[in-house]
Amino acid sequence: RDFLKWGHDELGAIAHVSEVGGNWSFDGPKYRYMQELMWNVNADPDEIMSEFCRDWFGAGSQPMKAFWDRLEQVYERRGANRRFLGYQWVGWLEDHDEFDHYSLDDVSFLDKQIATAKQAVTTEADEFRVTRVADAWEYFRTFLLGRIKFTLCDEKVFTEAAVSVENATALAEELARLQDKKAAFLRRLRAYPSVNQVATTANYMSYFAHVTEFSDMRTMLDELCDQITVHLLAKGGRAEALAFWKKFTRGTSLNKSAQTQLFVLSHPERANLLANGGFETGDLSSWETSGAIKVMTESPRSGRFSAHGTGTLSQSIRVKAGTRYKLAVRGRYASPFEPGRRLFSSDVRFKSSGKSLWSEPNYRRLGKADRKGEWISLGTTFTAPPGADTAVVSIRTTLNWPIAGAGKPVIWDDIRLEKILDEPAVKPGVLTDNFSGEHLDDRQWTEATSGSSGTLPRVRDGWLVIGQRPNATLVSMSRFDDLLNGTGDRRYRLRAHIAMLDAGRKASFECGIRTGVVPISIRDSGFWFTHAFSDSAEKTDALRTYWHQDGKRLPGRWFDVGVPRSAKRNIWYTFFFGPRDVEVYAGFDGYDERESALVGKYQHKMTNISSAGPIFLKMSGGNVKIGEISLMRPVR
Structure with missing residues (x-):
């Protein structure tokens, strides 16, 4: 309010452009503040917050206002010089301080206000909105407790x-x-x-x-x-x-x-997966560099050489999804370091078929330097995310953005990247799971790394149970880039046994063989089918199949599937994929690939299923259970 009022009163500003992140659970009050203050810079911020809480949380407004007021108190602890911040809330800057200034008392107070608001609300809508804010707080809270404790x-x-x-x-x-x-x-x-x-x-x-x-x-x-x-x-x-x-x-x-x-x-x-990590070639071979870094014989940690200077060292290596690694960067400062200066950092980012993958960040910065100039190690452990094939390892003297400056010179040596856990033993082009264990097999499945999500499906009594929506999308660890390359008995065969979970609710199952490790989307390439159970055993179920090439819709087919009462809302699907067409079969007491069980056969017009990246099997749904799923070329 103070900033807008200053602009209006002192500069004569008549408008203000506001860029607000689109996460209502975190940012709801920001929308309301900007909406009100752009019309009236003299409005009372406290009253705006009170109205916001009354409108959105009903009987829970009082504890929710106390919740937001406490967050503002923590924010104000930064001091006046940190009140007006550009892009402060994002982590592009090394000066990110969103988690600073919190105490365990703050966490306890905020927990209490959320709990009180949940108990106080009297309508379903108010409960929904309080719960969405509670989700955001619980997520944020894990970082606070991780830091404080x-x-x-x-x-x-x-x-x-x-x-x-x-x-x-x-x-x-x-x-x-x-x-x-x-x-x-x-x-x-x-x-x-x-x-x-x-x-x-x-x-x-x-x-x-x-x-x-x-x-x-x-x-x-x-x-x-x-x-x-x-x-x-x-x-x-x-x-x-x-x-x-x-x-x-x-x-x-x-x-x-x-x-x-x-x-x-x-x-x-364990082998060092980085080439020339000790600079014993006498030069910077295998490393990409920026800034002023050179190899010298002065003060190595081991061997004859070490790297000196300011800037960035980086190296790309091939990785396999699910593999765990440990990066250890050894460095030291040759001269005393001024308090408050940023120390050197490391980062690891991933790519899939040349495209960036934004998984959980691996950026790490040295907390403090040795006052005597001794060697110190900065370690980072991480896992290659689903779909990743390349990791880019970087070491920097400082971030060098947005404030120019290369930082203080560092001496680096014995930089190591080790594998600390093998990737799951995944056979390309083969997936088969009958969910016989107690838990989901993380050697075969991961969850979609971005996009919509929800409750993670769970294994129970030999079924994969996908309850009421919203639910997470499961993605296979195996790739199927050659899905359409086989003919005759070497075609890929997809089998899925699905059943309705609760007859009193809507139920559907979605399964796709498509680009990437994200939820099923019409913007990528591949095949997708959905089975919608009818609300009555007397009615036919609906099978809908779709094909897309680089976001462009190709021929698909919709079918009515009459499921007999004896099947008890169970269906066993079989799909055969060829270079030109797809065949669909449905059985009601087991898999049935006879001509009498043929639901349909048609041409798909797909030319290159992996044109947009690697192909994985994905599945989601609501109020369904899966007894078995497999995708492979039938064993001869």
């Missing part, structure tokens, strides 16, 4: 973890649960694209490119697990360490961390 006091945490294996395990499990909550509430935000439009875009994570909290929390979790292993090796040797980590099965918060520790224990010698 872990990353901002890392020395204290690791001192405590060094006392005993019990301490280290308790700390690791607490941090792992925060990571799980972060993922779960991001799904909730993405579940409502009309409310949180930006959160569902493919480049959403680019807004946080230089926010260190993502990699700080992830790396600290791995380091706590390293400390657990140190305790176990000292106590009972390798056998005890292996036995301990094998206890963390799928569905436990430390499962992925446990798999990492088991791999590291079984592979004590």
Whole structure:
């Protein structure tokens, strides 16, 4: 309000352009403030907030106003020089400080206001809006607790973890649960694209490119697990360490961390995946550089050479989706470092078929330099996201944007990138799952990395259960770029056994074999079908099939499928894909590929299914369960 009033009164401004992020759960009051103040710069901000809360939260308005007022109090703690900020809320800048100035008392107070508002609301609409804000708060809260309880006091945490294996395990499990909550509430935000439009875009994570909290929390979790292993090796040797980590099965918060520790224990010698990481060629070969960096014989950490200067070193390597890595950058400052100056950083970004993938950021910055100029290591652990085939590893003396300046010269040596967990054993062109385990098999499935999302489907009693919408989209780890290359008995065959979950609700199943690791979209390439269950067993179900080439719609077909009562709302589909046409069969007590079960056959007109990128199988739906799904060339 003060800024707009100054512009109006002192400059004579008659209009103001406002760019507000399109996530209502986070930004709802901003829309209301700008709407009101653009018409009347003398309006009372406190009254605007009161009206906003009354309009949107009804009987929950009082605690919701207290919630927003407390957030404003935290914001004002930055001081007057940080009140008017351009693009402060995005992580393109190293000066990102959105998580600063919070305390545990703030978190407790904000938790209480959300809980009170949830209890107070009396209408479904008000409950919906309070819940959407609660989703955003719960997501944001995981970062705050990760900082306050872990990353901002890392020395204290690791001192405590060094006392005993019990301490280290308790700390690791607490941090792992925060990571799980972060993922779960991001799904909730993405579940409502009309409310949180930006959160569902493919480049959403680019807004946080230089926010260190993502990699700080992830790396600290791995380091706590390293400390657990140190305790176990000292106590009972390798056998005890292996036995301990094998206890963390799928569905436990430390499962992925446990798999990492088991791999590291079984592979004590791990190759450096970066070429010339120690600069022992005597030059910068294999590295792309910017700025003023050169190789010298002065002060190496090991060997004969090290790299000196200011700027950026980067190197691209081939990766496989699902593989975990550890990057270790060793550096030191030759002269004392002024307090408050930004220290060197590392980053890892991914590509798929040459296109950028915006997965959870891997940017990490050194917290403090050694005062005596000794070598210090900056470590980062990360996982290659679904669809990734290339990683670009970068090390910088400073971000150098938007403020010009190369930063203080750094000496670098012994830069290593190691694999700390193998990628899932995925056979290209083969997917088969009957959901017989207790949990979803993460060796075969991942979730769509962007776009709309929701509740993650779960395995129950031999079925994959997809409940009421909104739900996340599952994506296969296997690729099917050659889906249309086979003929005769070498054609790909898709089989899916689906059933209605609750007969009293609408039910549908969507399955696509299409571009990328995002939800099914008409803007990409490939095949997609949806089965809509009728609201009565006496009516026919609807099967609709679609084809698209680079976003252009190709011939598809719609069919009525009469499901007999004896099938109990179960159907077994079979699709055969050839270079020119597709055949569809439907069985009602098992797979049936006889001519009598043929639903339809038609030409698809697809010329290059992988023209826009790699092809994966995807599935989602609502109020359905899947007993089996497979996509492969039939075994001869």
